Amino acid sequence: MSPKKDRLSIAALGGVHEIGKNMYIVQYNDDLIVIDCGSKFPDETLPGIDVIIPDISYLLENQGLIRGLIVTHGHEDHIGAIPYVIKQLNMPIYATRLTLGLIRAKLKEHGLLGSTKLHEIDSNSTLVLGAIPIRFFSTNHSIPDCLGIAFHTPQGVVVHTGDFKFDLTPVNAQYADIHKMAEIGKNGVLALLSESTNAERPGFTPSERIVGEHIEEAFKKAEGKIFLATFASNVHRVQQVIDAAEKTDRKLILLGRSMINVVEIASSLGYLRMPHGMLLEPDDCNRYAPHELVILCTGSQGEPMAALARLASGTHRQIYVAPGDTVILASSPIPGNERNVGRIVDNLFERKAKVIYGSGTVTGMHVSGHASQEELKLMLTLMKPKYFIPIHGEYRMLHQHRQLAEAVGVEPSRIFIVNNGDVVDIIGSTARQERKIQNGNTLVDGLGIGDVGQIVLRDRKVLSEDGILILVVSIAKSDGKVISGPDVISRGFVYVRESEGLMEEVQRIALTTITRLQEANTTQMNEYKQTLKDTIGKFLFTHTKRRPMIIPIMIQI
């Protein structure tokens, strides 16, 4: 193989120009490696959709080249698509112990555990996939056991940071491999893919340890029960809650399926240190005084079905919030969730609880897991990449990250802001962004993967705003005379009992329209339907300023 023909290609199938759904590929000639396989949650423009995953057409077409999937860490936006993807495309998965534990739980739920090859790695592993030797480095983030990846391709080193921050005083001594990063950078990095989530945020993200200090302080002050809600996957924070409970002689109760799952997985794999006898079952609650209890639960983002929402509304089966209890929301509301969080805080205040809520910056009860601008500049400085591709973020974040890269001396023409599907090809020593590969959102709705498309979504939108009006008429095949109907059925349009006159008017118009068409010797059913749709649609809009979906059903008998 002549070195001139060697091609190194880098692309995102998800994760740029968006938050979530992370999936990247690094391909060197005929060896293709996939990085992460994440999902994201739909917004209000995708009614009824459960989850969004990357379109993997490109991977299916190049199945023979895929050497494996490396997963940087165990968050949903990096592992959430795995069961859906693995069903269509079986590939070996490489990840650290905790990440694998979380992936295993997912695969088990989908009945895929037996058929998937899982390989445990750690930051000291060296892996060779196809022709590509791969090394790793530990990073800090809001879940333990995170990896950055260095692909030592014959053409040069490609570094993918995963999600990271620099926490110089990490919980459980999970230090980042800063010396290894320096070494990789010193030896020369051809291309760096670095995460951009907090690229708009000045400064340096505080250490998770300060959250522990605030938790301990609040626990010491609290008199009744303590409820603390946080992301289940934030194992370090869970550890700090355990530590504070131990120091204040409180027992621990877990509420919420994901909290119970994660604590179980993390404990069994050695990522959590829990004193013997500390963990109680919810039903044990009544055997202890309020000041002897900490309830650690899910729902810190106001999720309406999670434990905290049920506690706040008083609908939890086993445990209730009493006057004087302390409730801590160890989170900052993610944009879009403020209303739900606010409703919970309202309910908790109505129960006369003391509530610690709001921005983590103010309460000290939450810090981000992502690098702020100074840390991003530190990563760029350590790696000194020839080419830079900001990843993980909306366009404005990638844009801000580019400006940070320029500020620390990366040549502007060597920075590529790519969209999903854009390929950066490095041939010889020159990088070009010219090609595009298939990419997109695959929508998961119930058991359907990708069967809900634009037409279905557009219909759902119309239906949700103005409802539907169904008109049923049966006419004789022989002479076209109306045999029954027109009958009108509406749903989600107007309250029918109050709109009888309107419905009668619709029937009258339908009948007139049909008669008129018959007199014009119209025989095409489609013409009847279209005319009825138009005429009734116009009438309804004039009288209600609403545009329900109109479905004329003509039955020829």
Place this chain on the structure above:
Amino acid sequence: MSPKKDRLSIAALGGVHEIGKNMYIVQYNDDLIVIDCGSKFPDETLPGIDVIIPDISYLLENQGLIRGLIVTHGHEDHIGAIPYVIKQLNMPIYATRLTLGLIRAKLKEHGLLGSTKLHEIDSNSTLVLGAIPIRFFSTNHSIPDCLGIAFHTPQGVVVHTGDFKFDLTPVNAQYADIHKMAEIGKNGVLALLSESTNAERPGFTPSERIVGEHIEEAFKKAEGKIFLATFASNVHRVQQVIDAAEKTDRKLILLGRSMINVVEIASSLGYLRMPHGMLLEPDDCNRYAPHELVILCTGSQGEPMAALARLASGTHRQIYVAPGDTVILASSPIPGNERNVGRIVDNLFERKAKVIYGSGTVTGMHVSGHASQEELKLMLTLMKPKYFIPIHGEYRMLHQHRQLAEAVGVEPSRIFIVNNGDVVDIIGSTARQERKIQNGNTLVDGLGIGDVGQIVLRDRKVLSEDGILILVVSIAKSDGKVISGPDVISRGFVYVRESEGLMEEVQRIALTTITRLQEANTTQMNEYKQTLKDTIGKFLFTHTKRRPMIIPIMIQI
């Protein structure tokens, strides 16, 4: 009339346990005065609804007692319901000049201007409505000409603050009547109703003037065109944009219907001072160099149809954002709007504009119009009320405001946190909260006021998530045999072309079900329909994990 029988009643018909839809009543014996008549916007739980207004049943029942509507200021959450309410309940309206100007525009749009009595007042007016002398005091807020109200009932003074902050260096010298407030408080306030919007925020809200300083600084630095988006009703900010444009020798173009309307109303009434010849039409844009132009526009909250969104996406007919232009979002995104604002910023960065965006606290381009905790304490201290009712806010804000009141010495038992419809009756010198009057959300959808209820909304929700499946069968009256169908029509459920097998299966199940019922000699059409619904619903859920609305249509011929 014996003073023992005198009753003073205070209630909210909208505005507590919520943000927006403000409407309060003060009633002394047979004189009822309404304060504000606002609307609010629906959230995602109310699909298709345009606007929410208060349920005014209580006012309609007591029409004979109503002496008038006093409006504190011209924001939508205080005037938005006026046209809908006035259509059903004509009452004289009292408001300041600018507020009346904005109300007049609304009434005109609804063809109600001729039939409504409008009375201009100012902070020096004294009014007697029924047996109640009324005085006013100026306050600062994010719109000029705001009033607080003092009702001098024979039983004591009731003060309603309206929205306010204390801006000690206001734009256009619109000072708050702090001495008058002190005098009212010194003479004794029986009950204070004070706004709570920012009761969660520590400190003192900065003066609007600092925004002017930041605007001027940014204008001086800018090289190309300048776009600045802000709330149209913030006349003081608009004035500061005009001032900065004048200082930097730029002309002004207005984009967005509400911006054009408000500037026209405010200018004609003397609330805006614009240099002659400064205002251009959008089409004049090409006759000037970029550095000679400021475009002041709507859409600072990311509203998808507003001017800024169209500029960002490049779909504005007359003006475009060029590389190097400066775009200032003089706003802080309101919770729920971050995604839309983010999308606009992404688009502007893709156009290579310089964008100033994010929290107003960081950019200096926005300050709140509402009192923070120290100002709320100042108002409470000035008024020294016997009874205190926090208004304008979600429960958590009312709760925080109560704690502030307790901190400055209001007796806890004399603080009433009321919900909409709760009445505080003051008889003799004792206040009690025991009665409730009718209240609620009246939903406006197109031309319908209040005709969309829970059933319609529930249907819209089901339709939006999983769509609809319509099954049409015609059967013979004589022997119950199927004449045509079953035919299946679906919308918003699955993409039909890919689900033919599923639809055929539904037809098969329907036919089997009908046959089975016929064999059991079932004659009730409702039983056929219910059984078809259940059977097909169960089948579809098993095979798709979706629950579309199922409408069986049985036609007997």
